[in-house]
Amino acid sequence: MSNTNSSESVRITGFKVQDIRFPTSEAQHGSDAMNSSPDYSCAYVTLETNQPGLRGTGLAFTIGRGNEICCAALHAIAHHVTNRTLASITDDFAAFSRSITADDQIRWLGPEKGVVHLAAAAIINAVWDLHAKDCGMPLWRLLASMSPDEIVNCIDFSYITDALTPEEALHMLQTMEPGKKEREQILVENGFPAYTTSVGWLGYTDEQVVQLCEDAISAGWNHMKMKVGRSLEDDMRRAALIRESIGSDRLLMMDANQIWGIDEAIEQMSHLAAFNPFWIEEPTSPDDILGYGRIADAVRPIRVAAGEHCHNRIIFKQLMQLGAIDICQIDACRVAGVNENLAILLLARKFDIPVCPHAGGVGLCEQVQHLSMFDFIAVGGSMENRMIEYVEHLHEHFIDPVRIERGRYIAPSMPGFSIEMKAETLLAYEFPGGPVWHRRVS
Amino acid sequence: MSNTNSSESVRITGFKVQDIRFPTSEAQHGSDAMNSSPDYSCAYVTLETNQPGLRGTGLAFTIGRGNEICCAALHAIAHHVTNRTLASITDDFAAFSRSITADDQIRWLGPEKGVVHLAAAAIINAVWDLHAKDCGMPLWRLLASMSPDEIVNCIDFSYITDALTPEEALHMLQTMEPGKKEREQILVENGFPAYTTSVGWLGYTDEQVVQLCEDAISAGWNHMKMKVGRSLEDDMRRAALIRESIGSDRLLMMDANQIWGIDEAIEQMSHLAAFNPFWIEEPTSPDDILGYGRIADAVRPIRVAAGEHCHNRIIFKQLMQLGAIDICQIDACRVAGVNENLAILLLARKFDIPVCPHAGGVGLCEQVQHLSMFDFIAVGGSMENRMIEYVEHLHEHFIDPVRIERGRYIAPSMPGFSIEMKAETLLAYEFPGGPVWHRRVS
Numbered sequence: 001m002s003n004t005n006s007s008e009s010v011r012i013t014g015f016k017v018q019d020i021r022f023p024t025s026e027a028q029h030g031s032d033a034m035n036s037s038p039d040y041s042c043a044y045v046t047l048e049t050n051q052p053g054l055r056g057t058g059l060a061f062t063i064g065r066g067n068e069i070c071c072a073a074l075h076a077i078a079h080h081v082t083n084r085t086l087a088s089i090t091d092d093f094a095a096f097s098r099s100i101t102a103d104d105q106i107r108w109l110g111p112e113k114g115v116v117h118l119a120a121a122a123i124i125n126a127v128w129d130l131h132a133k134d135c136g137m138p139l140w141r142l143l144a145s146m147s148p149d150e151i152v153n154c155i156d157f158s159y160i161t162d163a164l165t166p167e168e169a170l171h172m173l174q175t176m177e178p179g180k181k182e183r184e185q186i187l188v189e190n191g192f193p194a195y196t197t198s199v200g201w202l203g204y205t206d207e208q209v210v211q212l213c214e215d216a217i218s219a220g221w222n223h224m225k226m227k228v229g230r231s232l233e234d235d236m237r238r239a240a241l242i243r244e245s246i247g248s249d250r251l252l253m254m255d256a257n258q259i260w261g262i263d264e265a266i267e268q269m270s271h272l273a274a275f276n277p278f279w280i281e282e283p284t285s286p287d288d289i290l291g292y293g294r295i296a297d298a299v300r301p302i303r304v305a306a307g308e309h310c311h312n313r314i315i316f317k318q319l320m321q322l323g324a325i326d327i328c329q330i331d332a333c334r335v336a337g338v339n340e341n342l343a344i345l346l347l348a349r350k351f352d353i354p355v356c357p358h359a360g361g362v363g364l365c366e367q368v369q370h371l372s373m374f375d376f377i378a379v380g381g382s383m384e385n386r387m388i389e390y391v392e393h394l395h396e397h398f399i400d401p402v403r404i405e406r407g408r409y410i411a412p413s414m415p416g417f418s419i420e421m422k423a424e425t426l427l428a429y430e431f432p433g434g435p436v437w438h439r440r441v442s
Numbered sequence: 443m444s445n446t447n448s449s450e451s452v453r454i455t456g457f458k459v460q461d462i463r464f465p466t467s468e469a470q471h472g473s474d475a476m477n478s479s480p481d482y483s484c485a486y487v488t489l490e491t492n493q494p495g496l497r498g499t500g501l502a503f504t505i506g507r508g509n510e511i512c513c514a515a516l517h518a519i520a521h522h523v524t525n526r527t528l529a530s531i532t533d534d535f536a537a538f539s540r541s542i543t544a545d546d547q548i549r550w551l552g553p554e555k556g557v558v559h560l561a562a563a564a565i566i567n568a569v570w571d572l573h574a575k576d577c578g579m580p581l582w583r584l585l586a587s588m589s590p591d592e593i594v595n596c597i598d599f600s601y602i603t604d605a606l607t608p609e610e611a612l613h614m615l616q617t618m619e620p621g622k623k624e625r626e627q628i629l630v631e632n633g634f635p636a637y638t639t640s641v642g643w644l645g646y647t648d649e650q651v652v653q654l655c656e657d658a659i660s661a662g663w664n665h666m667k668m669k670v671g672r673s674l675e676d677d678m679r680r681a682a683l684i685r686e687s688i689g690s691d692r693l694l695m696m697d698a699n700q701i702w703g704i705d706e707a708i709e710q711m712s713h714l715a716a717f718n719p720f721w722i723e724e725p726t727s728p729d730d731i732l733g734y735g736r737i738a739d740a741v742r743p744i745r746v747a748a749g750e751h752c753h754n755r756i757i758f759k760q761l762m763q764l765g766a767i768d769i770c771q772i773d774a775c776r777v778a779g780v781n782e783n784l785a786i787l788l789l790a791r792k793f794d795i796p797v798c799p800h801a802g803g804v805g806l807c808e809q810v811q812h813l814s815m816f817d818f819i820a821v822g823g824s825m826e827n828r829m830i831e832y833v834e835h836l837h838e839h840f841i842d843p844v845r846i847e848r849g850r851y852i853a854p855s856m857p858g859f860s861i862e863m864k865a866e867t868l869l870a871y872e873f874p875g876g877p878v879w880h881r882r883v884s
Contacts, residue, residue: 062550069557069558070551103507106507107476108477109560111728113729114559115558161705262604284601287554287601314727321732322732
């Protein structure tokens with residue numbers, strides 16, 4: 001028995017779902033070309049156990065209306081986790097993941113996409129949170145302590161073996177075993193690189209944007225992202241302002257949030273190229289693999305980035321097979337949680353594509369940092385061209401919020417997956433009955 | 443004002459959602475390699491109006507558990523349709539469709555996929571049912587009576603203009619205007635070709651399958667489909683039995699329901715080719731566009747068919763651009779209803795791919811017949827290699843059930859989209875409170 005085995009005695013005895021929403025649209029935080037007025041929200045799940053004080057939490061991030069549909073989906077798949085021992089899940093984690101994603105009636109609703117897949121992510125991540133707490137380790141360290149075999153046993157390889165077999169995955173992980181301790185040391189001492197999206201939401205004024213750039217530079221940020229796509233004229237003016245503020249050496253990323261068609265994306269980027277963007281993110285529909293391929297060919301040397309809306313490993317696989325993305329933006333809870341993200345990290349390694357997670361929202365920064373840190377220690381093995389997105393809102397609601405120092409994420413030390421929210425937040429922001437909403441809705 | 447304009451005075455005043463389920467798993471109807479025990483179900487929506495007796499109905503088809511999630515999604519998007527006049531919708535039908543699929547908060551949950559998109563289909567189809575009833579025509583005839591401009595104005599072209607522009611769509615429809623009356627006459631006199639899936643569900647015994655083949659031939663069927671994918675040995679034995687029963691001239695289709703990986707699909711079909719299948723349907727994940735391309739290249743001259751789980755026009759577009767499907771299997775309520783299916787019919791015409799709709803389930807036969815009949819009259823213009831799937835269950839629950847004669851669909855004549863269920867069915871099969879379920883659940 002390794003130290004990553006769950007205690008046989010932990011049993012999941014309770015399952016609680018809460019609809020939590022924050023009225024972020026009131027200050028235009030999070031506004032972009034596609035999503036004009038998001039109220040950052042989550043369907044929040046708590047797995048209670050037979051051990052006093054030991055529980056796992058997970059969430060599906062949404063931007064407001066429809067959060068209740070995710071709550072309904074959580075209830076619909078709850079039977080896959082309740083009354084099970086934690087060990088019965090972690091002993092065959094791929095089978096557990098597949099029991100949810102291939103449920104013989106619910107699968108029809110996707111498969112492996114949309115609301116049900118968001119709910120699967122929340123539950124699977126809650127189990128990992130519970131497992132890490134039970135092992136007394138932050139998730140990144142738990143993953144890094146697992147053997148190559150144990151990692152491979154977490155992954156559902158269905159529909160990806162044409163790109164990555166279990167044997168290849170095992171071999172890649174084995175080659176990274178030497179140096180893991182050294183990389184862990186580097187991570188703990190130096191943190192992990194990040195970039196900030198908090199300077200360039202579309203709803204902000206020019207003055208706000210310039211001030212935020214100056215503040216960010218003072219705080220030690222070297223990489224910034226702006227939103228584009230509402231109008232070329234606005235984008236050009238804002239890009240010029242930001243580039244002037246941050247200078248030519250700092251990286252500037254652009255994010256179109258799927259607003260363009262393919263030819264339009266190519267045309268728009270021919271103008272925005274003047275501001276030397278490091279990447280263009282989500283230039284078109286996340287479903288358009290061939291379209292991404294055409295855009296990537298046309299806009300080089302500008303990189304193409306995607307992932308926050310890529311709904312499963314099969315989409316990531318194809319984008320990589322076609323050379324259609326240069327940056328892989330995993331999301332903590334769009335795909336089926338840690339397990340499916342392990343598959344995607346390994347695919348990215350196979351295709352030599354840097355992983356720069358999508359974050360922001362509610363608790364996404366808290367979660368993805370663990371995945372990037374594990375990626376550095378045991379899969380990708382590098383911080384070159386790797387950055388985790390950072391958005392500064394809503395961290396105060398978490399028990400173990402991210403810590404940023406001079407533009408880098410500091411490795412978390414508290415056991416778990418850093419997803420757990422404060423009790424007072426869960427009371428105040430529950431929709432529609434909590435006091436924050438009660439006075440708005442009534 | 444053409445005769446296809448809605449009455450200005452019709453207003454949608456009520457919105458009702460019902461969770462309707464049929465215990466089909468008890469007799470193994472609908473069993474296949476992926477879906478072993480479906481309880482055919484639907485989230486059923488009724489739009490009440492200010493006109494006595496005039497209402498529109500639509501449904502999202504599911505196979506049991508999770509149907510309640512679709513019901514929750516219907517409630518979440520109801521505000522896009524309630525209290526609107528019918529004319530305000532039909533005057534700019536593309537804008538209406540887009541108001542649902544691009545809702546600025548709910549879009550995040552997809553976009554344009556999964557549970558929310560199923561709910562969008564149900565509501566959009568319910569509006570078409572209402573519109574056709576208001577015009578006093580079956581839907582196929584209403585669509586056929588619309589001008590090329592009116593059809594194009596129903597379509598959201600976002601993310602498909604690289605394959606099909608509004609101008610191209612208009613031109614294709616205009617070239618089909620001559621001959622519409624003649625083709626309508628042919629349709630009314632001869633019906634539309636069909637094939638039956640009722641002979642080969644995986645849960646049936648060999649004896650059942652042989653008997654069902656003999657019965658089907660007696661009833662005039664010339665095209666049959668069998669399920670494959672649980673084991674090659676079983677598939678070979680069953681294929682030999684069916685081929686022996688139906689002879690070498692009748693068409694035999696095979697359906698793997700996504701059970702295989704890419705290399706596995708190619709390998710399995712190398713054996714099953716001996717039985718001369720007309721097509722292999724859903725050999726792998728519906729998300730794997732590049733995988734479909736590889737399979738299609740490898741299994742020719744066997745055709746590759748897909749569509750029932752292709753979640754939107756963007757996926758269909760790519761499958762066609764890549765030459766990855768030879769048969770386009772539209773589904774009435776997987777994509778966003780009639781409007782998105784109009785886009786897909788036009789894409790199929792552009793790429794010269796026959797449309798053979800997916801049907802079965804609950805009311806899918808009733809709905810898709812209208813789309814194929816419109817396709818014949820005004821888009822594709824041919825019945826060659828076109829067939830509508832037919833499954834014989836559950837038609838008795840509909841007010842205007844399909845009529846089959848000698849293996850062909852007879853054109854419906856009752857106004858509407860043929861989706862409306864009988865009042866006694868809605869009472870008996872409501873889940874979990876209706877009498878059919880009450881005695882099973884309690």
